[in-house]
Amino acid sequence: MATIDAPSQVSFQQDAEILRKACKGWGTDEKAIISVLGHRNADQRKQIRLAYEELYQEDLVKRLESELSGDFEKAVYRWILDPADRDAVLANVAIKKLSPDLHVMVEISCTRSPEELLAVRRAYQARYKHSLEEDVAAHTKGDTRTLLVALVTAFRYDGEEINxxxxxxxxxxxxxxxxxxxxxxxxxxxxxxxxxxxxxxxxxxxxxxxxxxxxxxxxxxxxxxxxxxxxxxxxxxxxDSKKYFEKVLRNSIRRMGTDEDALTRVIVTRAEKDLKDIKELYHKRNSVALDQAVAKDTSGDYKALLLTLLGKED
Amino acid sequence: MATIDAPSQVSFQQDAEILRKACKGWGTDEKAIISVLGHRNADQRKQIRLAYEELYQEDLVKRLESELSGDFEKAVYRWILDPADRDAVLANVAIKKLSPDLHVMVEISCTRSPEELLAVRRAYQARYKHSLEEDVAAHTKGDTRTLLVALVTAFRYDGEEINxxxxxxxxxxxxxxxxxxxxxxxxxxxxxxxxxxxxxxxxxxxxxxxxxxxxxxxxxxxxxxxxxxxxxxxxxxxxDSKKYFEKVLRNSIRRMGTDEDALTRVIVTRAEKDLKDIKELYHKRNSVALDQAVAKDTSGDYKALLLTLLGKED
CATH class of the missing domain: 1.10.220.10 (Annexin)
Incomplete structure (x- = not known):
């Protein structure tokens, strides 16, 4: 189950106006940004982007990028994107690193549904004018390449029948x-x-x-x-993808120096999916609530956004 | 360009009635079947199947299978299916052979557009409750497997940008x-x-x-x-897929004993696509028109259907 708490009735125009106001003038009102975007699902965020573009002839994503910074900016940027487009960005960042982050590639290819993975491949091509497998193949070698390319190109049978x-x-x-x-x-x-x-x-x-x-x-x-x-x-x-994600969270927090990239990635990509279940697993396994652990390890607006996505009441 | 000659205005109900009449009673009226189905595009054939089902509570494809036989039956069956579903059937037949027909697998994976190939993979799962790559991988070995699985799972970038x-x-x-x-x-x-x-x-x-x-x-x-x-x-x-198809046709006719499977496959799968261009290539390369060559090598209703799909005037 999801953790985010999105109202069913939303005025996209009003949301766009709040965001515009939050970005205008000298300072930026990060709280307002969190209180709007942190409570909107993927479809609603898309509608807000469209409404903003229409009202102000400006790309909301770009505007936010120029207003925000650091881990908070990264988290907002990841969160505001369509899930498939976000995965395309995550995959591209991971594979283009000097030392490619292969686990992110595995995570995207093995924890998404077959149809979701296809959507990621489509989004990747639209953004980068290359196929996903093309870039994975070009940045890996040998058996690892064989395995990874086969994982990202898989379109597995998704039915119940078992032999x-x-x-x-x-x-x-x-x-x-x-x-x-x-x-x-x-x-x-x-x-x-x-x-x-x-x-x-x-x-x-x-x-x-x-x-x-x-x-x-x-x-x-x-x-x-x-x-x-x-x-x-x-x-x-x-x-068992939930168990896997629990461990990624555990490692991202437990290690000396929080791994913000991993922490943001799991919270942002699972908040609308199964983060509630992952939270429960975390609590059981670590005898501490995930929200508490995150709160202890992060700070400022970044912390506020993560906790909102984790379902904390305002 | 396509070769089939389909009117833009079609009464699907009337077509269904003609087909019903052609299948009823003692004999079957193959000419009527050809004159209807040979002049309908994929979308129209689908509508006819639906209209037939609604009128007679019977599956037209199954009825035709039980009425017809031999190469003609096979060609009608291939032709009447949706293109993606037909490719799924062709792929399944090819890979399940005792000695798999790997060239058919290559043909389907490399001459269809990326989106068409995805549609084939979807249709394959719907029909066989397996993924296409799963069956390809289970029936091949070694380097051939590596290559074939990568070909059928590819979702290539389809844009114009070249490096x-x-x-x-x-x-x-x-x-x-x-x-x-x-x-x-x-x-x-x-x-x-x-x-x-x-x-x-x-x-x-x-x-x-x-x-x-x-x-x-x-x-x-x-x-x-x-x-x-x-x-x-x-x-x-x-x-150069057209050049490739020209050669498949050439070999299917030229060889001792016509290769009806290959002949049917190319004509049926290309009639709505680029068979006109392939015909021209054939004529240039062999100094004889493809229609003439096909007419010389085939007979009866099978011949009549192929020539209709090749664009012969009735």
Whole structure:
């Protein structure tokens, strides 16, 4: 379930006027920006952008970028975009880094629904005049490339039908590869990049039943092995995305120096989806509420926006 | 340009009635079936199916299948389906063969537009409750699999923007691989499966300018090398699909024993697209009109349908 609290009746024109006022003059009224945008869903934010453009012949996103700064600016910019367009931006930033952030690529390709991933690929082309897979392929190499390109181009079957016999035989294929330490075996890549998520869950369950431990556990290994790290992240995202996101949040806060990029990314991309469930998982796992942990680790307008997206009452 | 001759004003109900009458009683009136369906475009055929279903509570496609037989039945069945659904059927038949018909897979993945290929993947899942790439991956192996899965999952950039510098450098990458006979080099696969068609054409042109011969010519080799054959077909389909289709038609007729599957496939899938251009290429290349060649090699209702789709006046 979602965490954001958006009223069903909204006047987009009035919202645009409030935002205009917040950006005008000497200072910027960040509180007003949060109180409007932090309580609007994706469709409403889009309508506000359109209303703003019509009223003031100005791009709201650009205006906000020029008014704001730092982590707050980044979070507002990520939040205001359409989800598919936002993922396209996240993917592009991740892959164009000197040392590409491959886990973000895995996260986007494995936690979004098949239709959502297609929408990201469309948005990516509209923005960058390249295909997503083209840029992923151009910035990676070897087995990692093979795996990542197959993950971002997948359009998995999204239905309920499961083949139990197949789950059994493919659990064995995976286990054989793990035992031989042939993690990059083409059959492993085939299974993880083409099977439906429901089918994969059945396969992973079977794996655990047969071998007394999860495949994720068996994929723990040399932290310098890039391919293995990417593979493991993919399995975790495919198997239980909420659990995966909980851990990203945990690491982003727990580490020396908060990882704002990861923290912002998870909160912004999940707030309208399943952040409520992720919050619950977090609370259970860490014996502290996520809001409290975030509040302790962040400050100012950035903190206020994150807490609003986390569903805090004003 | 298309070859079929479809009136803009059509009464779907009247068409359904004619088809019903043609299927009723002892014999079947194949001529009536051809005269209706052979002159209707994809959208009209869909409306006729709906009108037929509503009038007679019966699936027209199933009824025709039970009334007709042989090559004619197959051609009618292929023709009446929605293009994306038809491609899904063609792909499924090709990949499920004991010895999969990989060229059909390449043809579908490399001659359709990016959006058309997405529609095929959607139609495939709706019909078979599997993803297309899942079945391709399960029925192929090794480098051929890597290449084919990447081809069917591609969603290439479809715009006009070309990077000339990239065309130059990637033409060199391709040539180096060809010289070293490393046709399965991961860079070759990356380039052919991720770049836009416009970009690839620029790359292939540069290749020819630099090396005095087309890459297709340089990919000629051992006819027992499955990967090389698939790679070459992909390059031909991506570079000039009309020329590719002309050759498929030529081979389907010229060979001892007509290859009806290939003949039907090309005529049915291109009749509403570019069969007029392919006909012209055929005429130039073979000094005989395609209609004449088809008429000489086929017979009966099958021949009548193909000639109608080729644009012959009744």
């Amino acid at each position: 139990t016999r197949l789950a059994n035989s493919e659990a064995k294929v995976l286990h054989d590869a793990v035992e031989d330490k042939k993690f990059n075996h083409e059959e492993v890549i085939r299974i993880l990049t083409t099977r439906s998520k429901m089918q994969l869950m059945a396969t992973f369950n079977r794996y655990r039943d047969d071998h007394g431990a999860s495949i994720t556990k068996h994929l723990q290994g040399d932290s310098g092995d890039e391919f293995l790290l990417v593979l493991r992240t993919a399995v975790r995202c495919l198997n | 000339t510098r990239l065309a130059n450098s990637e033409a060199k990458v391709l040539h180096d691989a060809v010289e070293d006979k490393k046709f399965n080099h991961e860079e070759v696969i990356r380039i052919l499966t991720t770049r836009s068609k416009m970009q690839l054409m620029a790359t292939f042109n540069r290749y020819r300018d630099d090396h005095g011969a087309s890459i297709t010519k340089h990919l000629q080799g051992d006819s027992g090398d499955e990967f090389l054959l698939v790679l070459r077909t992909a390059v031909r389909c991506l570079n």
